[in-house]
Amino acid sequence: MDKDNIIFLFLLVLIFFTLQLPSASEMLISGSRRRLQGEWRLLQKSIGISAVHMQLLSNNKVVIFDTTDFGHSNLSLPGGRCRYDPSDLVSREDCSAHSVLYDIGSNTFRALMLQTDPWCSSGAVLPDGTLVQTGGFNDGDRVVRTLAPCTGENCDWVEHNRTLIQRRWYSTNHILPDARIIVVGGRRQHNYEFYPKISGLSAFRLKFLSDTRDGDHENNLYPFVFLLPDGNLFIFANTRAIILDYKRNKVVRKLPSIPGGEPRNYPSTGSAVLLPLDENRPMEVEIMVCGGAPRRAFGLTAHGVYMNALSSCGRIIISSHRGRWKMETMPTPRVMSDMVILPNGDILIINGAAMGTAGWENARQPVTTPLIYRPNRKQNNRFSVMEASPRPRVYHSTAILMTDGRVLIGGSSTYKYYNFNDVEFPTDLSLEAFYPPYLAPEYEHLKPTILFIDEILIYKNPFSVTFTLPRPLSTGTVSVKIIAPSFTTHSFSMNQRMVVLKGVAAVTASSNTYTFTAYGPSTTEIAPPGYYLLFVVHADIPSSGIWVQIQDLYV
Structure with missing residues (x-):
């Protein structure tokens, strides 16, 4: 090939690649767009356990735990410590950790010791900053565990056996104005109780929970509970909601059922949030419920059928006695998603799947694109689709706000025990941070x-x-x-x-x-x-x- 032909071919190749590559300004715009759709960063490839439960404490540390009945985790307890439990379903002797304390500032973690099983439990923080965590599975269903926001190697869980009046599994906690904690519902528990408990009193029956039970699947577990500015409680289960005066054990108001007639609580697992309360204007109290799964979805998963999750959200103004649900549609259907209030008042909707329900191996088609919902915009302009995560987060995934405005994401364990090989969604032991657009x-x-x-x-x-x-x-x-x-x-x-x-x-x-x-x-x-x-x-x-x-x- 002569010199002129070589030069000609070189110019053709150069022109081709020049046409294919974006300009510097286009690359800058593209990068900017990605940042304005949020960013993802891996914090820890493995913390040794799956983040099934999370709570941020006032010392900038996050308590994370899963369950003691999963078998041995990937993190050993320090100092040769072991847990001996004759009721454990997998191993009576377990020298691995099932809880960690994650430090936001240093991006480090250390193991904590749990003796009883806190699987599918609930929690709330006392005014002094102590986490009170209640119930769980197996030998943990009546246990109250506490963890103060302390430092040092001796900082660990304190467990109080048989403290709860009733067994609590899949119940909901809420801190009250008088610093007590109310514990509501749970599997086969149509009642509520208080911590510290009232001397001489048993749990208080709540007929609403038995009325909303949906056969063996229940669909009213982990009820959505919010303290209202008038001191009463909003409680949502399945498709219905009430206002409860817990001091008199009286339902003071029944609210309309959410349109569509499909359940929103475990295992149909939608999510809910109390929209920001603003003291600068007449107080408007509004609840938002998003996602879930059709009533038949849980039963069909046993036959390998995975129904589409719900794509609807409902908002209801509680402060108006004429309040009615106003429905909106998310860009994608979602079950098992988390809703996080961001510091600017937006709502982050993250994690979950587009098909199936909560429960072991019950979901398909993970939804890895978060949504940001802006409550104060016009109805058809409230949802924005964010940058997708490289990791699916489905059953047993969690998301919480961190001090600096990032969102901590962890968990996803869709199979019994710790299962990493030859499965569609391996148990995930990592932690990620999602950076909302305001951090760009x-x-x-x-x-x-x-x-x-x-x-x-x-x-x-x-x-x-x-x-x-x-x-x-x-x-x-x-x-x-x-x-x-x-x-x-x-x-x-x-x-x-x-x-x-x-x-x-x-x-x-x-x-x-x-x-x-x-x-x-x-x-x-x-x-x-x-x-x-x-x-x-x-x-x-x-x-x-x-x-x-x-x-x-x-x-």
């Missing part, structure tokens, strides 16, 4: 940094937040929001709530530094006493969270 570099110029705040907030009392911005304050609004971190398992975030605190306009303290005056929550019913993450939000972009403790003036 494109918004750095809008992001506040909190410089100073009182760490103790008193109900109704004013307090100041000093924050700085990279650039002068924009025309966007500034607000102060508090979020109660959730105990998350089986697609429900127990105790999760956001309150937008009453505030006045930010004033300039110095160059690019501002002071915002806000007020502590109005009542303990709006925000029960305890630890919350406080965020300053500017033009829809939140700061990192700061821990505050809300107390009564006389504590």
